[in-house]
Amino acid sequence: AQTVTQSQPEMSVQEAETVTLSCTYDTSESDYYLFWYKQPPSRQMILVIRQEAYKQQNATENRFSVNFQKAAKSFSLKISDSQLGDAAMYFCAYRRGGGSNYKLTFGKGTLLTVNP
């Protein structure tokens, strides 16, 4: 079974600084997707960024980027120029590849605090 581990239950960062959230996963599959989701206090889960396992290039979405290390099964999220609105719970998630399995396996989450 696939597992996703987020070893940092809580992190804090100063506004405008950079923070990196860690995620490791375990799978025997070669085709899969990795995601970072953000859940602000209002609880609406929002997709931040995704990475296809077959792509060597790290995904980037504006201030958010990932460091995908496939051999090490590591998938960290870097948030640059942190803003107060970035404060939320961040979940790392895994999905097996293929078009018939949409199940997401989530890590326990990292609570990010942004200090003004």
Next chain:
Amino acid sequence: KAGVTQTPRYLIKTRGQQVTLSCSPISGHRSVSWYQQTPGQGLQFLFEYFSETQRNKGNFPGRFSGRQFSNSRSEMNVSTLELGDSALYLCASSSLRQGAYEQYFGPGTRLTVT
């Protein structure tokens, strides 16, 4: 497009009762997944429906069931409620985008069992 909607947003039930939660996916999305979120267990997959068929199921007892209608709206039902069923229930709908099936979540239904 309107996002994923879930009703009701909050619900209080008594042990032993049953409850039905509803989810309307984003227009055009044919897959709906359900997740249970609790402080202790985190986010756990319940089941996924595609074109009215359950394709995947998580490790939950048979008290948890669901269905999907022809318009892709989905309902999940929990019978004989237990205190441990208190949770945030999230629904997500999926679309194919750039080769990846991304899931979009609703705001959730907060179920409290007393």
